[in-house]
Amino acid sequence: MSIDERKLRILHAIIDDYIMTAMPVGSRTVSKKYKVDGLSSATIRNEMSDLEALGYLDQPHTSAGRVPSAKAYRLYVESLLGAAPKLTPGESAKLRARLSARERQLRDLIERAARAVAEATGYTTVIAGPAATEQRLKSIQIVPVSERVALLVIVTDAAVFKDATMNTDEDATAEQLFIISRMLTDQLQGLTVGEIGPRLEMMRSSLSEHARVMRSLIDAMGRIGREAADTREIAVGGGSNILRFPEYSDANKARTFLTMLEAREYLRTLLAAGQDGMFTLRIGAETGVPGMEDCAMITASYTAAGEHQGAIGVIGPVRMRYGHVLSVLEFMARYLSETLFMSSEL
Amino acid sequence: MSIDERKLRILHAIIDDYIMTAMPVGSRTVSKKYKVDGLSSATIRNEMSDLEALGYLDQPHTSAGRVPSAKAYRLYVESLLGAAPKLTPGESAKLRARLSARERQLRDLIERAARAVAEATGYTTVIAGPAATEQRLKSIQIVPVSERVALLVIVTDAAVFKDATMNTDEDATAEQLFIISRMLTDQLQGLTVGEIGPRLEMMRSSLSEHARVMRSLIDAMGRIGREAADTREIAVGGGSNILRFPEYSDANKARTFLTMLEAREYLRTLLAAGQDGMFTLRIGAETGVPGMEDCAMITASYTAAGEHQGAIGVIGPVRMRYGHVLSVLEFMARYLSETLFMSSEL
DNA sequence: GTTAGCGCTCAACGGGAGCGAGTGCTAACA
DNA sequence: TGTTAGCACTCGCTCCCGTTGAGCGCTAAC
Secondary structure, eight states, X not given: OOOOHHHHHXXXXXXXXXXXXXXXXXXXXXXXXXXXXXXXXXHHHHHHHHHHHTTSEEOSSTTSOBEEOHHHHHHHXXXXXXXXXXXXXXXXXHHHXXXXXXXXXXXXXXXXXXXXXXXXXXXXXXXXXXXXXGSBEEXXXXXXXXXXXXXXXXXXXXXEEEEEEEEOOXXXXXXXXXXXXXXXXXXXXXXXXXXXXXXXXXXXXXXXXXXXXXXXXXXXXXXXXXXXXXXXXXXXXXXXXXXXXXXXXXHHHHHHHHHHHHHOHHHHHHHHXXXXXXXXXXXXXXXXXXXXXXXXXXXXXXXXXXXXXXEEEEEEESSOOHXXXXXXXXXXXXXXXXXXXXXXXX | OOOOHHHXXXXXXXXXXXXXXXXXXXXXXXXXXXXXXXXXXXXXXHHHHHHHHTTSEEOSSTTSXXXXXXXXXXXXXXXXXHTOOOOOHHHHHHHXXXXXXXXXXXXXXXXXXXXXXXXXXXXXXXXXXXXXXXXXXXXXXXXXXXXXXXXXXXEETTEEEEEEEEEXXXXXXXXXXXXXXXXXXXXXXXXXXXXXXXXXXXXXXXXXXXXXXHHHHHHHHHHHHHHHTTOOOEEEEOGGGGGGSGGGOSHHHHXXXXXXXXXXXXXXXXXXXXXXXXXXXXXXXXXXXXXXXXXXXXXXXXXXXXXXXXXXXXXXXXXXXXXXXXHXXXXXXXXXXXXXXXXXXX
């Protein structure tokens, strides 16, 4: 026995209803409310029995309706992937409005984006920014702050990326620092932050007259490089949305979930994994995150200049409104790709 | 009838017990568990009846124990104020450890501090950083980014504060921008960010040869000034801690609370008000924030160089462990004052 | 292949009994 | 006059049990 066209329609009806109500769906509901092929509840009952045997439905207990299984959701999402309904002009305008203010800082951008998606979907949203080491240098400036201390300002395509204090030679004048900054900018422009350290080592000899400054510059860059290694900005939006769902009406469950969001570490790995395709779906235990057993997560990756940059993830109950989420994600991934691409063109 | 020494001891015992258990406290408990003056439950009963008449206790219903009123908490906190127990060396070491990494960015600093306090107290913690307009300029740099675009980097005593793009004259060379930057730094150093705009206007004539750059610089500073007007960094730690308390076991209540935290606007006003004393206590509706009716909030303000800079607030159920919270707050307020003062001395 | 109907199952709801923590009051005691 | 023991009373909480109703599987008829 395999799944046919009619079984599929029934399954869709069940999933749709369950997503809305969070209550086991009975055969009568499918027959009366969704009118699948005009079949009676008895026929639906037979088909549902088959769907259960095939592993698409679960029955919490004998006299209850049925509930979609993870396998069913996966099938459902797969069928949606090609045909994710476009957002209505109204919806996309609303999203755009929440983003409209010109974003200068990467952090602001992804925070706004996370909030916007959270609001549009009603679920918790997490966004990982581009990896720090992958950002491309635009300009580097050593700004004197006091006698012996200077601030290292590194401007990348995602705006001011990092600043570290460094010690300077006491007799290094502002002019000297300026000259060094210019040379560095000239020679390092376009490299990723990760590539700067090694290149600096190579430049060392040609800048021997500024040996001490170079020495502490290399130190500072090394420090930045190490810190930046797998650092990404992570933004969370709508964390409290999870409390809207009866799945998380238990305070303890909700708390472990929210604590997980606050800690950020899990989010980093969640958003890092599985970047091959455009969308990734993980259900329940597949996430590997404690406190997310009753959650599903869809991630979409975004790019800049064709390269993978980061990912947006929407986390909700397993019975998520996948169709709507997919369209919002698609919109936002495109928006971020464009915005980041533009800013790197700037 | 007024409150005497013995009534006070009984009241303290009741508050202590209620803070731990969240259950109405009966006369027998006070007598047996807290052994106040070795009195029997009958005597305690009489005293409790008096305390209720005086408005320090409430009775949820006839056959239940009694619950402290807001008036009682206020008295309780007042009595603690002078004598907030010091943190044990272990506790303060633990706090310090969570802060140890050298903080370069204000945002990192207050985020870490908020988390540390949240962890130490078990309650939600919010911290407001110094007002942007009050920060003092250390250095200003116009960093060329492309042909006509430059980045305005403003370094204050709280590290890199804001950067805005500005348009530059197409024939302004990096050297010119550098020279302008140096002059600006010389002349503006030590001013607060709020004072820069007006001063720039005054300098305009003396820099007429760089008229176009000055023009867009003034524009950019104006923009920054307006944006910064009442902008403060706000950090939240341990938002999910509220879910630990039966007062917030209702998902809807918890959600409005968490949504309020995410929106940040209320927090800004909460932390702005009442800076006169060192500590401020607000109970329930006094906060004026929807969703905080069952909360209390203690705020402590911190200073730098003697001036008020910002505030730390701990939000928990009305039956908060005030003693412990006060000592943690005292520690952290001092830490922030010192750290900010040091960085402004840097 | 589809449908009507019947009997069965089982979670959820609601009312009533019993329990127990806690009070107020009174009377006795130091 | 303050303290204490004792007793009757109150009232929320929990447990138990009967009822309800949604939903299923199965069978027989169309």
